[in-house]
Amino acid sequence: MAGEVPWPERSGPGSGPVCGRMGPMTALKAQLRGDLTAAMKARDQVRTRTLRMALTSLANEEVAGKAPRELSDDEVLRVLTREAKRRREAAEAFESAGRPEQAAAERAEGEVLAGYLPVPLTDDELAALVSEAVAETGATGMASMGQVMKTVTPRVAGRAEGGRVAAAVRKALSG
Numbered sequence: 001m002a003g004e005v006p007w008p009e010r011s012g013p014g015s016g017p018v019c020g021r022m023g024p025m026t027a028l029k030a031q032l033r034g035d036l037t038a039a040m041k042a043r044d045q046v047r048t049r050t051l052r053m054a055l056t057s058l059a060n061e062e063v064a065g066k067a068p069r070e071l072s073d074d075e076v077l078r079v080l081t082r083e084a085k086r087r088r089e090a091a092e093a094f095e096s097a098g099r100p101e102q103a104a105a106e107r108a109e110g111e112v113l114a115g116y117l118p119v120p121l122t123d124d125e126l127a128a129l130v131s132e133a134v135a136e137t138g139a140t141g142m143a144s145m146g147q148v149m150k151t152v153t154p155r156v157a158g159r160a161e162g163g164r165v166a167a168a169v170r171k172a173l174s175g
Contacts, residue, residue, distance in 0.1 A: 028076045028116065029058060046105075050112040057083055077117065077158045084113040085161065121159045123168075129155050130168045142173055 032051055039047035061079050062071055071079070087110035094103035121129070133152040137144065148169050156165055 026071060026073045026076055028073045029055075029071070032058075032076075032116070046108045047112050050109040053109070054080060054083055054113065054116075074157070080113055080116050081158045084110050084117060087113065118157075118159050121156065126156070126160050126165065126168050127172070130165070130172045133169075134172050139173060142170070145169055145173060148173065 032055055036048065036051040036055065039051060057079050058071060058076060061075070062068055087106045091103045091106035091110065094100070094106060130148070130152055133139075133148050133155070137147050137151055139145075139148045145166075149166065152165060152169065153162075
């Protein structure tokens with residue numbers, strides 16, 4: 001038809017799965033969609049529910065802001081990390097409210113999401129990264145905490161929560 005925008009080509013160099021009209025899908029997002037299809041075929045309700053929720057969160061993130069955009073793999077990881085954290089917090093809240101069945105459901109969803117996230121840093125690995133950042137920046141005292149956080153945060157990238165990183169930086173700068 002005249003004036004219609006053509007769909008992106010699905011073959012050729014550098015092409016991958018296509019997501020709507022925004023362009024090629026990231027590898028992680030394509031994996032999530034493929035795994036959702038497999039979970040639906042296997043009738044795995046927990047995995048299906050969790051992956052649908054994750055893909056919905058990704059879609060919401062893509063359309064947030066002034067213009068729709070395709071998320072990078074790093075942005076997809078950030079969204080998945082945020083969702084996994086929500087599941088952990090919800091499980092704790094349900095547990096403290098005396099609802100163990102809901103807490104178990106939230107933990108099961110968190111385990112599904114954890115399969116897509118990088119392996120978390122151990123306390124020793126985190127302390128080593130913080131020590132390197134402190135030495136690199138020449139930081140002394142708590143006044144330099146922001147500078148150290150700015151250096152160490154990209155290195156941690158989804159492998160440790162911000163609060164845990166901040167605690168490690170505080171410990172390194174105060175001790």
